[in-house]
Amino acid sequence: NFPFDDRKQAIKDCLTLLTQKHRDIRIFACVVPKGSLGGKDVITESFYQISSRFDMYLSRLHYQGATSRGVAIFDKSSTEKSIQSLARTFKDTGYGYGKLRNFSEVPLFLDSKASRLIQLADLVSYSIFRKFELNDDEFYKIIEHSFDYNNGKVHGLYVAH
Numbered sequence: 001n002f003p004f005d006d007r008k009q010a011i012k013d014c015l016t017l018l019t020q021k022h023r024d025i026r027i028f029a030c031v032v033p034k035g036s037l038g039g040k041d042v043i044t045e046s047f048y049q050i051s052s053r054f055d056m057y058l059s060r061l062h063y064q065g066a067t068s069r070g071v072a073i074f075d076k077s078s079t080e081k082s083i084q085s086l087a088r089t090f091k092d093t094g095y096g097y098g099k100l101r102n103f104s105e106v107p108l109f110l111d112s113k114a115s116r117l118i119q120l121a122d123l124v125s126y127s128i129f130r131k132f133e134l135n136d137d138e139f140y141k142i143i144e145h146s147f148d149y150n151n152g153k154v155h156g157l158y159v160a161h
């Protein structure tokens with residue numbers, strides 16, 4: 001029951017908190033326009049793109065002397081079993097760029113109502129959705145410099161064509 005402008009400002013404030021107060025946070029996302037994958041499974045391709053890019057980011061940190069392990073946390077969904085299976089396959093068997101080596105745990109699934117971090121991730125997703133689906137970059141402009149990048153190239157955002 002909050003006025004529209006107040007809700008909009010709350011989103012901006014949360015995204016600004018993410019990008020201004022925590023400049024070391026990196027965003028990883030995959031945008032898949034309808035029909036762009038030519039029959040490939042959206043969940044598999046999206047998880048592949050995000051997990052491999054996150055894994056490469058952690059590898060880069062390792063080579064810079066800041067070894068870290070990562071964990072993927074998802075909002076509860078019907079895709080939980082398929083993503084868990086993909087994670088095991090990518091870790092044990094590999095994928096296009098090799099095996100996932102820097103994850104400390106299988107993906108975790110939390111109810112967004114119970115986690116502020118998942119709620120923040122939902123706001124990031126909403127910002128990306130509005131940019132790519134509705135051509136509205138009002139929120140996206142706040143987060144666009146938080147995607148992982150290296151040597152002037154953005155690695156944290158994959159847009160399927």
